[in-house]
Amino acid sequence: MNVSEAVRRRMSARAFLEKPVATETIVRALEKAARAPSGGNLQPWHVAVVNGDRMSEFRAIMEKRLAGEAIDGGETAEYAVYPPNLKEPYRTRRFQNGEEMYATLGIAREDRPARLKRFAENFRFFGAPAAIFCFVDRVMGAPQWSDLGMFLQTFLLLLTEEGLDTCAQECWAAYPRTVAEFCGMDRELMLFCGMAIGYRDETAAVNRMVSTRAPASEWLKVL
Numbered sequence: 001m002n003v004s005e006a007v008r009r010r011m012s013a014r015a016f017l018e019k020p021v022a023t024e025t026i027v028r029a030l031e032k033a034a035r036a037p038s039g040g041n042l043q044p045w046h047v048a049v050v051n052g053d054r055m056s057e058f059r060a061i062m063e064k065r066l067a068g069e070a071i072d073g074g075e076t077a078e079y080a081v082y083p084p085n086l087k088e089p090y091r092t093r094r095f096q097n098g099e100e101m102y103a104t105l106g107i108a109r110e111d112r113p114a115r116l117k118r119f120a121e122n123f124r125f126f127g128a129p130a131a132i133f134c135f136v137d138r139v140m141g142a143p144q145w146s147d148l149g150m151f152l153q154t155f156l157l158l159l160t161e162e163g164l165d166t167c168a169q170e171c172w173a174a175y176p177r178t179v180a181e182f183c184g185m186d187r188e189l190m191l192f193c194g195m196a197i198g199y200r201d202e203t204a205a206v207n208r209m210v211s212t213r214a215p216a217s218e219w220l221k222v223l
Contacts, residue, residue: 015204016128033155048183075177128196135189165200
């Protein structure tokens with residue numbers, strides 16, 4: 001599989017098979033991904049792999065959170081996933097993507113309970129058997145967050161090469177203490193995102209949705 005093929009194959013899978021994933025495969029891809037660009041060679045990423053019995057333990061904890069059991073002292077989202085008052089054309093792109101996904105699932109816009117139930121599947125990794133959590137030191141700034149993006153995209157494509165599917169999930173920023181304490185991460189490390197890892201369920205309608213991309217004429221200027 002060449003890079004172009006991996007880019008075409010990669011998607012945000014939102015329904016996974018129970019088929020297990022070898023931890024060794026995930027670690028191998030992470031070690032290769034560490035060759036991603038990094039300003040000043042800071043390599044600001046810190047990663048925890050969750051798989052096997054540990055995944056079962058974490059799922060049990062998250063079921064309690066989803067049922068309303070709060071962590072002692074509560075927890076606050078690490079950051080806003082989207083800017084407030086999102087302007088155009090970004091607002092429309094986000095809205096259309098959500099509408100396309102819920103339409104594919106047969107969930108009406110006015111059916112808020114069904115939408116919330118579906119969103120909660122994020123915190124079950126959409127049934128994926130394995131996952132990672134990516135953290136960054138709190139002293140880091142926007143340039144280092146860019147490094148995380150390059151590292152994670154490289155990792156995504158390497159897993160695609162391995163025949164695996166993924167879904168990067170910034171929604172986990174809503175449960176920073178739950179995740180950090182489970183992973184044994186120090187408080188100076190900030191949770192950036194999670195990522196579901198497994199084999200996509202080809203029969204699931206949600207995995208047949210192909211998100212649209214803006215034409216180059218909207219964002220590209222050739223001088």
